[in-house]
Amino acid sequence: MVEQLATPSRTRLRVVPVHEPATGREWWRSSVIYQIYPRSFRDLRGDGIGDLQGITAEIPALANLDIDAVWLSPFYRSPQKDAGYDVADYCSVDPLFGTLEDFDALVAEASRHNIRVIVDLVPNHCSDQHPLFQAALAAPAGSPARDLFIFREGTGEHGQNPPNNWQSHFGGPAWTRVTEPDGTPGQWYLHLFDTSQPDFNWDSPAVHAEFEKILRFWLDRGVGGFRVDVAHALIKKSGLPDWGGRADGSSSEGFPGDAAPMFGQPGIHDIFRSWRKILDSYDGERVLCAEATIDPVDRLSDWVRPDEMHQTFNFAYLHHPWHAPALREVIESSLRAFDQVGAPTTWVLSNHDVVRHTSRFGLTGAGPRSGDGLGPQDEQPDLELGLARARAATLLMLALPGGVYLYQGEELGLPDHTLLPDEFRQDPTFHRTAGVRVGRDGNRVPLPWKANLPSYGFSATGESWLPQPPIWGRHSRDIEERNPDSTLNLYRNALALRRELRLGDGSLAWWPEHDGEGLVAFVNDGVLVAINMGDAPVQLPDLPLLLGSAPDALEGDRLRPNRAVWLRLD
Known part of the structure; x- marks a missing residue:
């Protein structure tokens, strides 16, 4: 709870934290x-x-x-x-x-x-090229080498179906059938991700x-x-029972x-x-x-x-x-x-x-859902x-x-590269779903360092494993x-103020005055922190400004929409 005390020129807040300061100093x-x-x-x-x-x-x-x-x-x-x-x-x-x-x-x-x-x-999981998995492929069913991974017999009259219905995070079934050393269809191995990523057996x-x-x-x-x-x-x-929920296990x-x-x-x-x-x-x-x-x-x-x-x-x-x-x-x-x-x-x-x-x-x-990106066909x-x-x-x-x-x-x-052409995409999600899910390449585009250099200074030769969008120049480090x-x-x-004021080790108490549903405000060891997630300005107490998310964050004592501030308490 917070007790608010009025003064002629300022509002002071006396706080009782709902989260106490850290006791350890690791x-x-x-x-x-x-x-x-x-x-x-x-x-x-x-x-x-x-x-x-x-x-x-x-x-x-x-x-x-x-x-x-x-x-x-x-x-x-x-x-x-x-x-x-x-x-x-x-x-x-x-x-x-x-x-x-x-x-x-x-x-x-x-x-x-x-x-x-x-x-x-x-x-x-590891790569299917890992020596341990290669040894497992060469070994017979039930061998110690195969016990390092999750191999199972298939279902159906000839074992032609996967052991269960689990799906890969990247789309498609989470099981792949191997061809045994003698050329016959064999067991199935589990891969919660790509076919090339067999899961380890942690019961071993x-x-x-x-x-x-x-x-x-x-x-x-x-x-x-x-x-x-x-x-x-x-x-x-x-x-390994069947599962009818999401492949990523979320509720x-x-x-x-x-x-x-x-x-x-x-x-x-x-x-x-x-x-x-x-x-x-x-x-x-x-x-x-x-x-x-x-x-x-x-x-x-x-x-x-x-x-x-x-x-x-x-x-x-x-x-x-x-x-x-x-x-x-x-x-x-x-x-x-x-x-x-x-x-x-x-x-x-x-x-x-x-x-x-x-x-x-x-x-x-x-x-998009977690693990997916935005592509040219999505809302921009x-x-x-x-x-x-x-x-x-x-x-x-x-x-x-x-x-x-x-x-x-x-x-x-930096934003995502949401207009990345499909021919450059490398994420296995894109390929395993035939492009239905565009994958995560858009958030992995090489960084811009210098606005006027090839590949924005990422590489002196101008090479870049993914193309960078034209707007990268305005975000390059030298410009900023x-x-x-x-x-x-x-x-x-x-970050400098966070360390100086030891906010990471601090406390938290909600500020009790909410001018509309758009405001989130709390006190952390002498700092009032507020963000306006609504559509209209919100009145804040008359306190010294430590930092704002934008130069125009405040209109007098009113916090503009889509802005945040740190204010110093008396």
């Missing part, structure tokens, strides 16, 4: 972690694909954002059927991105700027041992921790997410407890963060109990609509759930799997509106207590650095 409780999609960040070798050397060269630019860590999407040896999430060797660097020596140089340069390097771990002790070895390999090289891909899928329900009518047999099974937590012990045996507060699509948020907090993960992505927050009551609800329910287990909430608005929030907030409709976002809302949403997010994840390019206000009102400078100012 870095990850209030961290700002910047996601790098390596192939699209910076290309120093001139082949049109970003590389580790390019990331190392731009560490000083990232340090200017005042971040705590970078998270690297996969850079391991891979056939690149799913942009590196199909791993053929977990303890190597794909020549596409460089060498292990390049990785070591990146970690060293980041460390000089007090930035940790977190790497993506992909434990649910040998799989546990393999991944413990992988963890230690990268921890010994100095990584700050792991973002764990599809962390909720490792254990499947015994018997739908008649099919609650907690009943999905391929996600969120209790045995998963024992795996992460064993991993936590390994990380805790290293110095430097190494971290685990789960990519776990689990709902409701009360169930998600099970993943961050004191002996399991340090963080987990808050997808309920990422997918919140431009609607004030919904935003208030997801913030309060998230804080309530995570406070119960003494863990920080993480906040995120964009990543490599969803439409960037500049585009998303510029749509009048709901937009209002980019001016989307950017205004994105800046406001970011300013509110950066004032919330807990950790924050940023996706490369959002600090430039010179504009004090740019999105880049908004991020810099907000």
Whole structure:
């Protein structure tokens, strides 16, 4: 609750927090972690694909954002059927991105700027080119080699049908039948994603041992921790029963997410407890963060109990609509759930799997489902509106207590490339659905660094693995650095103030005066944070302005629509 005290010139707010300040001071409780999609960040070798050397060269630019860590999407040896999430060797660097020596140089340069390097771990599945899976294909049914993966006999008189009705995240069935070494049709293997990504069998002790070895390999090289891909899928329900709900396990009518047999099974937590012990045996507060699509948020907090993960992505927050009551609800329910287990909430608005929030907030409709993008045939976002809302949403997010994840390019206000021609698309979702779902390529387009150079400075040769849209020039880093009102400078100012005021370690109390349903406002340790998601200006108290999402955020003491501010309390 909040007590409001009137003074002749100002309104002072006395707050009793609904979320108390963090008691622990571990870095990850209030961290700002910047996601790098390596192939699209910076290309120093001139082949049109970003590389580790390019990331190392731009560490000083990232340090200017005042971040705590970078998270690297996969850079391991891979056939690149799913942009590196199909791993053929977990303890190597794909020549596409460089060498292990390049990785070591990146970690060293980041460390000089007090930035940790977190790497993506992909434990649910590997590439069909991984030596372990190739050995499984060559081995007979029931062999130890096949037990590392989920092989089953088919149904039907001749085993011609899949073992169950599970569907792939990328479209089509989640099973593929193999041809045995003697040329006859054989067993089926499970792949919740692409055919080229067979799922590991985590009921096998040998799989546990393999991944413990992988963890230690990268921890010994100095990584700050792991973002764990599809962390909720490792254990499947015994018997692999049919499932009539969504392929991604999210709740739908008649099919609650907690009943999905391929996600969120209790045995998963024992795996992460064993991993936590390994990380805790290293110095430097190494971290685990789960990519776990689990709902409701009360169930998600099970993943961050004191002996399991340090963080987990808050997808309920990422997918919140431009609607004030919904935003208030997801913030309060998230804080309530995570406070119960003494863990920080993480906040995120964009990543490599969803439409960037500049585009998303510029749509009048709901937009595509998670894992899909926008194509030329879809509603095109209002980019001016989307950017205004994105800046406001970011300013509110950066004032919330807990950790924050940023996706490369959002600090430039980049939208998706929604007009990307089909011939350039590489996402397996596009190909497995014959173009019905356009996939995620539009949010993975290489970054613009300098407006007047080929490929906007991404690559000195002008090469770019995906074409960049013509509007990239106005968002290039060199242009935005010179504009004090740019999105880049908004991020810099907000992140610097966030650290100075220790907002990530702070408290939260709702501001009680709501002038219309469009306002979301809270107090965090002496700062009143407000966003106007409605259609009309909203009256705020007469308080000093710390930061606004736009130069015109306020009309006197009235907050304009699609704007946000931080105000200093007396």
